[in-house]
Amino acid sequence: MDLLEKVKKVSESTTTEDLEKVKAPLLDYLASAGCLRPLRSMRDRDLLVQDIVMFQVIHRFQEPFQRYSVILTINQHRLPLFCYEPSTLTADQLDDLFTIRLSPEGSNKRVVEEVVIPFWRDYLQDAEEEEGPSKLQKILAFATGASVVPPIGFSPSPSVEFIHKGDDDFSSIPLFPMANTCVNCIRLPLHASYQLFKEKFDFALGNTYGFVRA
Structure with missing residues (x-):
């Protein structure tokens, strides 16, 4: 006024x-x-x-x-x-996030690796059904050190590899999955049954402290 x-x-x-x-x-x-x-x-x-x-x-x-x-x-x-907000992690998203690196087709290594791939995917589905996103986040953190997917993604992209007898001087078949968070890679043991695969993976998740290898 x-x-x-x-x-x-x-x-x-x-x-x-x-x-x-x-x-x-x-x-x-x-x-x-x-x-x-x-x-x-x-x-x-x-x-x-x-x-x-x-x-x-x-x-x-x-x-x-x-x-x-x-x-x-x-x-x-x-x-x-x-305005980034992490989305709720699902088994399918986690499966899509990881590139599976297989041995050459026709090799003996490739045959046993293809047995374990369904175990990996079944494990992700079971993790989602049993504990929901929290267990999926543990799996992601086990492999990459991060419990959520960053807004700009991972570099390098997360990958799945396999541990064969004789790799890294293993004289017998390794029992537990291993991870190298520096390259966002998880390495899976080659078990013949899903129950054993799940048991050893659960043990690894529950007894892992810190990053790099478990």
Whole structure:
């Protein structure tokens, strides 16, 4: 209301002398609004009133409105870069996340590896059914050190490999899965039954502390 009264006095001025007098209390406001102009005639008076109204009604709200529009757009489109929220991990998502690295087709190693692949996938499904996302997060952390998928993904991409007798100087068939979180790789033992595979995997998850290898 105070501004309205001052602007009203400007609009009702009849001489340039009166105009200069009523403009004086508005100098700080006019400087902030960018409305300072020389007043040499009544036409300048009308232009000044128009500038003040334009600033007060339009320009003063333009920048906050633009900021609000940007925030609204981001929220509507949920841009992952600014509004990332980890999704609930599922067995299928975890399976898709890992690339299975098999030995050459036709080799003896490939034959036993193909027996274990269904065990791996069944284990993920059982983990989801038994404990839900929490156990899947443990499996992911076992392999990568991270319990959620980062917004920009993993580098390198997580992978599944297999431990054969003779690998890493193993003289017998290894019993437990191993992981190297530096390269996001989990290595699976080659058990002949799912029950044994599950038992040894559960033991490894429950007794792993820290990263790199278990």
